[in-house]
Amino acid sequence: MTEPDDDTARLLADAAQDFLRNAHDRERLRAVFEKRSTVDRGFWRQMAEQGWLALRLPEAQGGSGLALAHAAVITEALGRHAVPEPFIACAMMPAALMAALPPSPAWAPLHRGLIDGRHVSTVAWQAHPQAMDADEPGIVAEPAPGGVRLTGRAFGVVGAPMADSVLVSALHEGRPSLWRMPRGTEGAVWQDVLACDGGTVSVLDVDMLLPADTLLAQGPRVAAALQQALDEATLLAACQLVGTGSAALALTLDYLRTRQQFGRTIGSFQSLQHLAADVRIQLALAQAACMAALQRQPGPAREGDARADAQARAAIAAAKARACDAALQAGRFGIQAHGAIGFAAEGDAGLFLKSAMRLSAWLGSAPQQRRRHGVLTGLHED
Template sequence: MNAAEDRAENIRLLRDSAAAVVAPGDMKRIRVLRFREPGFDRATWQAMCDMGWAGLRVPEAAGGSGLGMQEYCALAEELGAGLVPEPLIPCAMSARLLAGDALAGLLSGERVIIPAWQECANTLDAQGDTTVAGGRASGRKMFVPMAAGADAFLVSGRDGLALVDRAAPGLRLTIERTQDGGNFGTLSLADAHCTPVAGDMAAAIEEAALATAAYLLGVMDRAFAITLDYLRTRQQFGRPIGSFQSLQHRAADLKIQVALTRASVDSAAATLDSAAAPALRQAAVSRAKARAADASMLVTRQAIQLHGGIGYTDEYDVGLFLRKAMVLANLYGSAALHRRRYAAAAPDQDDE
């Protein structure tokens, strides 16, 4: 089996393994968990860790799987299709930076360690004004995803990174609920006890942004599939509404959006796996994230409209996909931010 065949087999196995936690068409588990702390199920998270998902991007020598971004994005897409709330993307980001006992505890599922790197909205800057020197951390971190379920936080600052236990003296955590039923946390750090961690979050943020784009691809693809089923079964004037030409045109436009997003995510994952130059990697990630953010909002909104009145009810599942897109579209950078970064990072086409 050559390298391409081996990668294809890994991707197939990962997609198949996702069936253990993803149940398309059955949102009962998602509905039970939303708007309740911590917003996800620790038993399900443990099962995900047992399958090695948290260490997907961690080298084998450090206890991970050592797989590439193409495998990671394939898994993230499957999780998006099932609206899985467990914090795989944030924890995988932490796993890329931790070592020793901290990494072992995360990979085993014993501890949930969430990165806390943002100090303002819509940024990719992980440094900010927070200080993490001398075994103490001081500053403020915002928009920490699923913080209510965290055992510890990987905090970034202008001096480096530090691991801060949730119960550490000097740390105050405020939780706010999000549209999808999850939560964001705000960390207020006042000389909080911390442990220094070597590393730089920049590359890990790039991977998390692309994985989020892949998750959004799964969200929009599943919302579109639900809508197609509805168009085929809902009857009006004695025939399925999917036979109406105007609705067929709208569905075709949405299918194109899903296909373009898939191509962009796949291309970006291949670029990151090829060890391309930093500017090319940033351009590829920004192109994929900008498209996924915009397309997911368009597809999920149109999905609700194509369902008519029932699509606007909370009891109908298609609305859950719009709620998820609303939360993730701006996480790890909005479409506008990534378009600006793409314009700055992309190679000049006239020079090719």
């Protein structure tokens, strides 16, 4: 992502590295080779104890009230350790929505969960598999005896098996709305798919009755808050990818310094030096793009300024595109340089590539983000 440029960011970066070095066991990531999830609720609660889940919540709501750049410090650190827990989807996005929308008793369990980590929430917003923006939702809420009936489908729900509540985006009386749905609600059918890094992505089909008091918010503010949460999540994912790519390159360079062939360390081979230099350049460009995007995020000040909004979102698209390419290139170079051990479950190189693959696909791949950048800057038609 960036070098921390204030005392808080530097303290966060140091604390995150110390915590993850001691608390995160990379061995658990190998569960994916046995077709098992690598996500750990106990580790999630440990992250809550660090204050990370509530980092973006306003101080008035019991959070730290820190800036997006501070959250980026954490996501980059998570990337450096290939942490599979859906921190962005299940902490940063719910926190962004909670901070932007009016208070409601329905938020209570979600709020407590961001403080202590015992209640996990995720967001169901994606109307079709390729969606990257908060367009018209694929779920409709209609009045029904005793509450509302939700019908429809949402794609790309991240972290659903570990979630206790799902924030469901729906069209209600012609207006955007957000509802809290307990994970085990009757009438919800889940198709959970194990991702390549041991996380999960799910499709949600609903035909259910929800009480009226599960309504979190309704109206144009919901669409604006959801779009802002998605923009921030995309940028944080880019920063996490930079961390993943940086760690993959560091792991590979260490191997190049020690592995010998033909009586020489393989790091002395010019072809591998050139490949390593290419990866380092791409990661530096991705870091710069993330920094530029973070600097273009003026928060509430951009409300009503369509040009500033488009420029900020274009910068995010550029950062995600570069970060996807750089992290995947670093992961593939690691596999290539490690040779056979790079493909083996016992090797660590593949763990970082798997993490990069999953994060690159989420919220828009590099080609999708480049297309989006062109539309936002007027270079391409929508």
